[in-house]
Amino acid sequence: MNPQASSPNNTSRPEPNRRFSVAPMMDWTDRHYRYFARLISRRALLYTEMVTTGAVLHGDRERFLGYSAEEQPLALQLGGSNPQELAQCAALAEEAGYAEVNLNVGCPSDRVQNNMIGACLMAHPALVGDCVKAMQDTCSTPVTVKHRIGINGRESYAELCDFVGTVHEAGCTSFTVHARIAILEGLSPKENREIPPLKYEVVHQLKRDFPQLEIILNGGLTDLDVMQAQLSHVDGVMVGREAYHNPWLLSEVDSRFFGDDHPRPSRIEVMALMRPYIERHVNAGGQMHHITRHMLGLFQGLPGARHFRRELSTTIHRTNEPLALYDQLLEQMQARVG
Ligand SMILES: Cc1cc2nc3c(=O)[nH]c(=O)nc-3n(C[C@H](O)[C@H](O)[C@H](O)COP(=O)(O)O)c2cc1C
Known part of the structure; x- marks a missing residue:
């Protein structure tokens, strides 16, 4: 094993607290949602929608990287698989002040698969490792990976451990795991969030086998008591749809997950x-x-x-x-x- 792998690379910026985060969601977690969500919870870690490297490097930078200071702590999620391009984007993310840069290895859409973005990268652990390393080499902002427990054809626990182990050896120490596989042909992205069964026990096992890593559980969490109970198995929870459809859920997050009992607005x-x-x-x-x-x-x-x-x-x-x-x-x- 690479002796540097267990030290968190050249990260000098502090790690954000990931006990409770709101998932990256295209078209939903834009800057306006995040500004609104931040009024309800001061502490939840928020994620941008996925932004592709192409959009960041060749598109309108303010549109793709701009945010209001109030949204912090805020992580940028990137979609891509070219290490140099990802490194350039990570450097821009650092300049823009993001608290974390996250690589999307979970999105199953056909559109992104054609560009080698998202869940299809689970079949290429060494490439994901190269991407993480390239990003870490150019920035001191924490770099994390969000992924599934597998993809069709590569869904054994051994393959999941191979993925996480390889990406960890490249320097990643925090993994957010959507606890279902992605089926890369025949299901829409929406179906891929509903049909493959949730397997929290696989994520729990991953934490037991990689106790030195931060493992965040994602998928199907709707109840704050259940989420809190999950913290005896994993390091944090990430909530997507429920935090969007029922944003008031966030009003109890600061006290329950961060022990922060500041007065809450109505x-x-x-x-x-x-x-x-x-x-x-x-x-x-x-x-x-x-x-x-x-x-x-x-x-x-x-x-x-x-x-x-x-x-x-x-x-x-x-x-x-x-x-x-x-x-x-x-x-x-x-x-x-x-
Ligand atoms: C409308 C929508 C858009 C999404 N876009 C992204 C995305 O850009 N990047 C990503 O990693 N996951 C994306 N996801 C998946 C969520 O981040 C999350 O993994 C998934 O919804 C499961 O969590 P939940 O059951 O709490 O919603 C999206 C989900 C939804 C509903």
Whole structure:
């Protein structure tokens, strides 16, 4: 084994706390969602949507790397498999101040497979190791990998250990594991998040076999008690869909996962705190809907939740005065939930 492998490379920047994170989700965890989520939890580690190396290197840099300082701690997720390009992107991520750079080895979409991005890379552990090493050589920001427990045709536990062992030897010490395999042909990305069965016990075994590594469990977690119980097997949990559809889940994260009992804003206060952010966006020519579409689940389970959702998903498209609609809705919700 490479003697340097167990020391965390040349990482001099502090590791973010990964006990609870919100998963990277394309089209969902954009900067507006993250700004909103951060008002609800100060401590959860947030991830960007996946950004490909091509987009970062050749696209609009502000669009792909820009964020608000308030979103921190924030990790950038990259999609790619060319070590030099990934290294260039990691250096840019460091310059932009991200707390972590994460490599996507979990996405099963056909589109990304054709470009050797995502879950198909699980069949190429040495290449993933080269990618991690190249990124670590150019930046001191922590580099992590998000992957599945396997892909079809490579789903044995021995192959998973080969993958994690090889990438660890290249210098990676933190792995976020979506606890189901990806089936690379015949299933849509959505089906690949639902059909292959969840196998938490495989991730638990991985932590037992690689106790020196940080292992974060992802997939199907919806209940905070269950998540907390998982911490006796793994180092942290990553939550995707539930944190999006039911964002108020995040309101208990700081106290439960980080022992941080600061006063928490109410839902109404969160709505009010979003108001200036929305106004800035609208005044800069943006549409309110780009932001409020991420807030639809804020009142889930409370009286008025349907009204709130309907106003922000339907009525919003029929008004020329979106901010007036927002203010009216704020008053209505205040009257309903107090
Ligand atoms: C709409 C959507 C987009 C996603 N985009 C990404 C992505 O860009 N990168 C990634 O690694 N995973 C992506 N995922 C997968 C999630 O990060 C996560 O692994 C998966 O949803 C399982 O976690 P959950 O059951 O808590 O949602 C996406 C999931 C959803 C629902």
